[in-house]
Amino acid sequence: MVGSTEGSEEIGGEAPVERADRKPTAGGLAERVKRFFAPRPTAPEGDDATGEAATAEAATAGADAADGDIAEHGTVEDESVVASETDEQHDVPSVAEQTAVTVVLPVEPAGHTDDEAAPVRLDDALPDSGTVSVRGLTKSFGDTHAVDHLDLDVHAGSFYGIVGPNGAGKTTTLSMITGLLRPDEGTVTVNGIDVWSDPAAAKRTIGVLPDRLRVFDRLTGAQLLYYAGMLRGLTSGVVRSRVDDLATAFGLQDAMGRLVSDYSAGMVKKVSLAAAMIHSPRVLVLDEPFESVDPVSAARIVEILQSYVGNGGTVVLSSHSMDFIQRVCDHVAIIVEGQVLAAGPVEDVRGPVSLEERFLELAGGRQAAEGMEWLHSFSG
Numbered sequence: 001m002v003g004s005t006e007g008s009e010e011i012g013g014e015a016p017v018e019r020a021d022r023k024p025t026a027g028g029l030a031e032r033v034k035r036f037f038a039p040r041p042t043a044p045e046g047d048d049a050t051g052e053a054a055t056a057e058a059a060t061a062g063a064d065a066a067d068g069d070i071a072e073h074g075t076v077e078d079e080s081v082v083a084s085e086t087d088e089q090h091d092v093p094s095v096a097e098q099t100a101v102t103v104v105l106p107v108e109p110a111g112h113t114d115d116e117a118a119p120v121r122l123d124d125a126l127p128d129s130g131t132v133s134v135r136g137l138t139k140s141f142g143d144t145h146a147v148d149h150l151d152l153d154v155h156a157g158s159f160y161g162i163v164g165p166n167g168a169g170k171t172t173t174l175s176m177i178t179g180l181l182r183p184d185e186g187t188v189t190v191n192g193i194d195v196w197s198d199p200a201a202a203k204r205t206i207g208v209l210p211d212r213l214r215v216f217d218r219l220t221g222a223q224l225l226y227y228a229g230m231l232r233g234l235t236s237g238v239v240r241s242r243v244d245d246l247a248t249a250f251g252l253q254d255a256m257g258r259l260v261s262d263y264s265a266g267m268v269k270k271v272s273l274a275a276a277m278i279h280s281p282r283v284l285v286l287d288e289p290f291e292s293v294d295p296v297s298a299a300r301i302v303e304i305l306q307s308y309v310g311n312g313g314t315v316v317l318s319s320h321s322m323d324f325i326q327r328v329c330d331h332v333a334i335i336v337e338g339q340v341l342a343a344g345p346v347e348d349v350r351g352p353v354s355l356e357e358r359f360l361e362l363a364g365g366r367q368a369a370e371g372m373e374w375l376h377s378f379s380g
């Protein structure tokens with residue numbers, strides 16, 4: 001019964017078949033996305049589920065999740081990972097405690113019944129600190145200096161791309177920015193909150209798509225999104241409506257009743273991205289959001305993110321696609337060997353050449369494939 005389709009109809013809203021005829025049109029999608037991210041009125045007390053009732057439902061979902069084999073996903077990487085804080089401080093179901101699984105989302109306190117999930121306003125941020133401000137961030141793994149005194153400033157309303165070669169330190173940096181990995185040195189503030197002094201408060205304002213996804217994949221897509229919304233303290237009614245909107249926006253309507261473990265890699269990415277957005281955070285931090293995602297879905301996601309930024313949200317993402325960064329992002333940082341070699345508006349960073357050329361220049365240029373002549377011997 002763990003994560004069954006039957007369960008999804010109780011926990012995740014409507015049966016998927018009822019959504020099948022609601023495929024978005026281009027204009028319709030933009031409008032729905034705009035509505036989704038627009039400020040909403042406070043939900044009245046005693047909405048169709050109180051915070052307690054909603055939490056109880058989340059507990060059911062959590063118990064179902066814990067009842068399966070999700071423990072196989074691994075252990076919490078860092079003591080600061082959100083799951084343990086969630087259970088301790090906000091009295092939501094202790095899935096992580098029972099299963100030692102990393103919850104991929106920062107949390108909103110349970111019992112927070114407002115439709116507006118993130119209490120921090122953009123104008124609460126220090127005017128000169130930016131929405132995300134990183135100073136001297138450093139992390140080593142043994143002898144590997146993954147991030148080396150890195151500075152970064154991302155201002156509100158930016159669509160900020162981070163690029164760098166494999167192993168440059170992008171994921172390590174984003175993990176420290178989102179409170180998932182403790183730095184050796186340095187500071188990170190998000191919306192004016194010091195992430196490592198007050199991680200719970202900072203995480204409430206952030207939506208995260210981590211690189212190494214660990215999701216509760218014995219839940220259906222609908223259950224996973226519902227659970228993510230419950231963890232954020234949204235009411236049951238709000239979550240149901242947002243799950244529906246997100247399923248439509250990400251083209252996952254027909255998959256909502258299926259186990260996430262049966263999803264393709266791209267579908268897992270999309271449902272995880274939807275989970276990162278469900279509480280309408282002020283900042284979205286996305287590690288390679290387009291990896292494994294098909295071009296049609298990628299275009300749809302870009303549209304969603306552009307609308308989000310257009311309505312005042314901030315996106316920080318890593319990508320290996322120079323074309324994407326050049327086309328969509330307004331700012332970019334090139335990270336090499338744990339340090340920022342260039343950062344600023346895309347036009348300034350690339351100068352008279354393409355971003356790809358600039359990147360190759362900074363990241364070591366084109367190297368001839370010397371010593372590989374054996375590959376052309378075609379001995380087999």
Ligand SMILES: Nc1ncnc2c1ncn2[C@@H]1O[C@H](COP(=O)(O)OP(=O)(O)OP(=O)(O)O)[C@@H](O)[C@H]1O
Nearest residue numbers: 141144145146164165166167168169170171172173
């Ligand atoms: N948990 C870890 N233990 C040991 N080394 C690690 C760990 N995480 C990252 N590293 C190392 O830190 C360096 C930076 O890794 P990171 O994943 O941040 O790079 P990246 O820029 O995201 O790379 P990619 O583009 O390939 O995803 C690499 O040398 C990597 O091997």
